[in-house]
Amino acid sequence: MSRDGYEHEFIETIVEDVYKQVTHVVPLHTADHAVGIESRVHEVNSLLDLGSDDVVQLGICGMGGIGKTTIARAVYDSISDQFEGLCFLNNVRGASHKSGPMHLQETMLYETCGLKIKLGCVSQGIGIIKQRLSKKKVLLVLDDVDKLMHLQVIAGASDWFGPGSRIIITTRDKHLLKAHAVNIIYEVHELSEGESLDLLCWSAFKTNKVDPRYADILKRELAFSSGLPLALKVLGCYLFGKSINESESALDWWYERIPHNHILTALKISFDSLDEEEKDIFLDIACFFNGRKLEDVEDILGAHYGGSMKDIINTLIEKSLIKIDNGLVTLHYLIEDMGKEIVRQESPHEPSERSRLWRFDDVVHVLEENSVRNQLIYADFIFYLYYLLCFLSSVDSTNLQQFFSLFFLLYNILICLNMHVEFQAFIIVL
Amino acid sequence: MSSKIESLFLDFPKDDGKEVCWDGNALKKMRNLKTLVVRNVRFNRGPTHLPNSLRVLEWWGYPSPSLPDDFHPKKLGILKLPENYLRTSEPIQASIAYMCAVVRLLCILIMQFKFY
Numbered sequence: 001m002s003r004d005g006y007e008h009e010f011i012e013t014i015v016e017d018v019y020k021q022v023t024h025v026v027p028l029h030t031a032d033h034a035v036g037i038e039s040r041v042h043e044v045n046s047l048l049d050l051g052s053d054d055v056v057q058l059g060i061c062g063m064g065g066i067g068k069t070t071i072a073r074a075v076y077d078s079i080s081d082q083f084e085g086l087c088f089l090n091n092v093r094g095a096s097h098k099s100g101p102m103h104l105q106e107t108m109l110y111e112t113c114g115l116k117i118k119l120g121c122v123s124q125g126i127g128i129i130k131q132r133l134s135k136k137k138v139l140l141v142l143d144d145v146d147k148l149m150h151l152q153v154i155a156g157a158s159d160w161f162g163p164g165s166r167i168i169i170t171t172r173d174k175h176l177l178k179a180h181a182v183n184i185i186y187e188v189h190e191l192s193e194g195e196s197l198d199l200l201c202w203s204a205f206k207t208n209k210v211d212p213r214y215a216d217i218l219k220r221e222l223a224f225s226s227g228l229p230l231a232l233k234v235l236g237c238y239l240f241g242k243s244i245n246e247s248e249s250a251l252d253w254w255y256e257r258i259p260h261n262h263i264l265t266a267l268k269i270s271f272d273s274l275d276e277e278e279k280d281i282f283l284d285i286a287c288f289f290n291g292r293k294l295e296d297v298e299d300i301l302g303a304h305y306g307g308s309m310k311d312i313i314n315t316l317i318e319k320s321l322i323k324i325d326n327g328l329v330t331l332h333y334l335i336e337d338m339g340k341e342i343v344r345q346e347s348p349h350e351p352s353e354r355s356r357l358w359r360f361d362d363v364v365h366v367l368e369e370n371s372v373r374n375q376l377i378y379a380d381f382i383f384y385l386y387y388l389l390c391f392l393s394s395v396d397s398t399n400l401q402q403f404f405s406l407f408f409l410l411y412n413i414l415i416c417l418n419m420h421v422e423f424q425a426f427i428i429v430l
Numbered sequence: 431m432s433s434k435i436e437s438l439f440l441d442f443p444k445d446d447g448k449e450v451c452w453d454g455n456a457l458k459k460m461r462n463l464k465t466l467v468v469r470n471v472r473f474n475r476g477p478t479h480l481p482n483s484l485r486v487l488e489w490w491g492y493p494s495p496s497l498p499d500d501f502h503p504k505k506l507g508i509l510k511l512p513e514n515y516l517r518t519s520e521p522i523q524a525s526i527a528y529m530c531a532v533v534r535l536l537c538i539l540i541m542q543f544k545f546y
Binding site for chain 2: 097098099100284287288299300302303304306346347352353354355356357358360363364366367368
């Protein structure tokens with residue numbers, strides 16, 4: 001700060017600094033009604049061994065929808081005040097797919113030490129991370145990692161971070177943790193029956209008390225969801241505002257179709273309760289818009305269907321199918337997969353028969369189908385080449401006419417090679 | 431037969447180098463296409479035809495100098511063509527195309543002259 005600067009500027013910098021310190025402590029938004037979270041957070045915290053000065057890497061693993069991220073967030077909130085640098089990298093898998101590993105490093109450097117930087121390559125990022133963080137006590141959470149490479153570029157080794165640092169990695173893949181030499185692993189187990197019932201009731205009736213008339217249905221839903229919080233929540237929301245008979249018959253129908261418990265079943269029940277328009281919009285969001293800005297999504301869908309999407313999006317949020325997180329539309333990957341699978345099933349083998357296309361291979365298949373361009377161009381090309389050869393074998397350099405013919409032939413070959421129009425004009429000028 | 435397709439959404443990471451080599455005709459068949467979004471995909475050429483059912487058209491780097499002549503969408507709500515190759519100087523464009531045609535014709539004439 002220069003001595004002769006304005007006072008108000010100086011005050012602004014102080015406020016900004018303080019604000020940054022303060023916002024560090026603001027807890028992340030955990031689930032609305034987290035059941036059984038306290039005991040789990042307690043277990044994780046004891047594994048983290050917060051007193052010691054070593055760098056501890058801890059893996060949280062379990063199947064999708066079991067609540068890994070929720071636990072990681074709760075742990076992060078409960079201990080974040082003990083660290084100098086904090087970073088919660090949300091959805092590493094999705095983020096790196098969209099913008100690459102360097103972006104992850106940039107985000108992490110910004111969150112932990114406020115460093116705004118544009119990295120040229122991954123190894124440069126590693127260098128800066130080592131340099132900046134090796135003296136700092138940081139808490140780093142990497143949420144939903146699926147590639148070893150991401151761990152290697154963000155948290156390659158324990159000596160990258162200052163003493164007392166803690167790195168928490170959530171993943172579905174236990175082998176990944178082993179490959180990265182993470183020895184402390186917390187495996188998340190399904191909710192117990194009591195906890196499941198509690199969560200289900202809360203999602204369905206927004207209270208802890210079980211309406212005895214619903215007891216039977218709840219029991220069956222419990223069996224469907226097999227203790228997965230995600231499934232419980234979706235099923236609970238499905239029950240919300242439904243009469244007993246309605247839900248009973250829907251469950252019956254499903255139970256006949258798919259006798260074994262499966263999470264997709266639970267999600268599909270909820271999907272089937274939507275009306276046609278809601279289904280369409282849900283499928284659009286699942287196929288195209290996971291992780292996009294809410295405004296953009298509303299714009300595009302509004303133009304597509306002609307009307308306001310607010311109500312329908314709110315319905316989907318109420319049913320726990322989608323979430324709005326920081327202005328971004330997000331879906332749990334299991335729900336996204338279900339949506340994509342429904343569209344794929346419209347025509348499993350022929351993508352041009354489906355209503356929505358988003359995979360590159362499918363689009364190429366549809367767009368390049370019957371594309372005759374390539375063969376045509378080559379036939380043309382060979383034809384001209386043949387003429388050129390005929391010419392060259394009989395060329396007489398004194399003959400001006402032949403010289404021009406040769407030039408035009410060359411020019412035509414260039415056209416065949418699909419040269420840009422400007423370049424063609426250039427040749428003409430020549 | 432591709433008339434079932436309602437939405438085409440091509441959105442990939444920036445430096446993926448995805449490329450489509452097509453003849454530009456495929457969109458003609460998609461009579462119900464309402465949303466077409468293209469981001470970070472290179473096309474070797476522009477479409478010869480765009481369905482008039484389109485309501486959302488967003489195409490980053492639209493590859494040809496003009497939209498197809500028969501494209502008259504009645505319900506288009508969003509039109510975004512950023513980083514495109516559209517030309518504002520239509521007359522010059524036309525004259526270049528004209529010259530190309532003349533030159534080609536000349537070339538063929540000369541070749542006829544030589545061989546027969």
